Amino acid sequence: MANIVTSFCCVVLAAVVVVYAQRRSQQGARIQYARIGNDVTMQCGSLDNDASVTWKVNGTDVKAQRREKGPQLTLMEVDMSSNGLYSCFQNQNPDGQRRDQITLRVGLPPKEPQVTCRSNTYPKGFYCSWHLQYPTYIPTEFDVDVQHNQKSLEVKRDEIHKNRCHVKFPELFSSFSYRVNVTAINALGRASTATSYEESSMVKPDPPEKVVARPIPNHVRRLEVTWSSPSTWPDIESFPLKYFLRYRPLIRDQWQHVELSDSTSHTITDAYVGKEYIIQLAAKDMEIGTWSDWSVAVHATPWTEEPKPMTTTEVNVLVETTPSSAPPSAKPRVGGAMGGCSALLCSSHVLLACILLSIM
Numbered sequence: 564m565a566n567i568v569t570s571f572c573c574v575v576l577a578a579v580v581v582v583y584a585q586r587r588s589q590q591g592a593r594i595q596y597a598r599i600g601n602d603v604t605m606q607c608g609s610l611d612n613d614a615s616v617t618w619k620v621n622g623t624d625v626k627a628q629r630r631e632k633g634p635q636l637t638l639m640e641v642d643m644s645s646n647g648l649y650s651c652f653q654n655q656n657p658d659g660q661r662r663d664q665i666t667l668r669v670g671l672p673p674k675e676p677q678v679t680c681r682s683n684t685y686p687k688g689f690y691c692s693w694h695l696q697y698p699t700y701i702p703t704e705f706d707v708d709v710q711h712n713q714k715s716l717e718v719k720r721d722e723i724h725k726n727r728c729h730v731k732f733p734e735l736f737s738s739f740s741y742r743v744n745v746t747a748i749n750a751l752g753r754a755s756t757a758t759s760y761e762e763s764s765m766v767k768p769d770p771p772e773k774v775v776a777r778p779i780p781n782h783v784r785r786l787e788v789t790w791s792s793p794s795t796w797p798d799i800e801s802f803p804l805k806y807f808l809r810y811r812p813l814i815r816d817q818w819q820h821v822e823l824s825d826s827t828s829h830t831i832t833d834a835y836v837g838k839e840y841i842i843q844l845a846a847k848d849m850e851i852g853t854w855s856d857w858s859v860a861v862h863a864t865p866w867t868e869e870p871k872p873m874t875t876t877e878v879n880v881l882v883e884t885t886p887s888s889a890p891p892s893a894k895p896r897v898g899g900a901m902g903g904c905s906a907l908l909c910s911s912h913v914l915l916a917c918i919l920l921s922i923m
């Protein structure tokens with residue numbers, strides 16, 4: 564027993580040592596960046612031009628197309644497969660000592676970032692977010708500058724979303740636009756996007772929350788829908804919202820719409836008897852800005868006199884318990900069929916296991 568424990572400890576210890584050694588050796592390496600498609604030359608330390616060296620990548624021979632000249636290794640037209648830890652060893656050196664170590668990272672300079680700014684917390688402030696349309700494969704930083712009436716405003720980075728920042732409105736109902744300049748920077752280059760935003764056009768609330776749709780007893784064509792204003796909207800009293808409700812039976816593609824001002828409930832009175840409905844809401848400032856995205860879809864069926872016979876509920880239960888996590892979008896997804904299939908598959912496995920057991 565002791566032996567097993569000891570050897571187990573040794574294995575763990577050895578693994579830790581190996582990992583540590585790898586870390587150490589990579590930490591000592593300097594990083595060299597190269598653009599995809601370019602030739603890149605790596606220099607072994609500060610050795611003289613007549614020094615003779617051997618190069619390794621990731622501890623094995625370099626196989627890529629290359630030119631070697633004294634202490635220099637030139638890789639031709641590098642691509643992502645050229646990435647790696649390159650080490651050079653001086654040949655005449657009696658102990659074959661390593662002279663240098665370079666981590667080669669191949670990538671691209673950034674293109675202009677795509678920027679959008681939006682105020683979901685009007686009149687407090689707005690946020691801007693950005694992303695690159697094409698990957699750079701190497702670390703890329705972003706510099707953000709926001710100007711209003713020729714003054715730079717304080718820009719606060721979001722703590723969760725890496726590519727987002729927050730800005731407070733310095734004044735309300737300003738006729739000056741906000742100039743937002745986002746610059747993407749990495750070791751291979753930089754690119755900026757500068758855009759102007761009007762205060763009023765940036766306003767776009769988050770979708771309404773806690774949307775609930777209920778049947779109304781004894782009313783076969785009615786559904787009662789209630790919701791809350793978006794919790795991010797700071798001052799619903801001074802900056803009231805209006806709402807847009809859309810609903811349709813699952814079996815039809817066409818939505819029906821109702822616009823509602825300043826109310827957080829509505830009763831649908833023209834539902835089809837016994838049909839399951841899908842319901843969503845959007846919000847907008849009464850005066851300015853654009854409509855929010857759609858809220859998460861909720862489902863409801865009007866009250867019916869006769870409860871459905873039990874025999875058909877088996878499948879329905881599976882469908883209904885699948886969470887409707889569809890994001891707010893024009894076409895909410897309806898999931899469920901898969902769940903039924905895998906449950907069947909599962910029970911057939913159980914059956915098989917039972918048969919096998921009974922044979923044994």
Ligand SMILES: *[C@@H]1O[C@H](CO)[C@@H](O)[C@H](O)[C@H]1NC(C)=O
Nearest residue numbers: 620621643644645646647648
């Ligand atoms: C070196 O190793 C890294 C990962 O450990 C791998 O992505 C890369 O392709 C390797 N480089 C070469 C040239 O084999």
Ligand SMILES: *[C@@H]1O[C@H](CO)[C@@H](O)[C@H](O)[C@H]1NC(C)=O
Nearest residue numbers: 706708744745746755756757
């Ligand atoms: C945006 O910012 C970058 C970096 O600070 C600067 O070089 C560039 O001139 C700015 N562009 C505009 C249009 O202001």
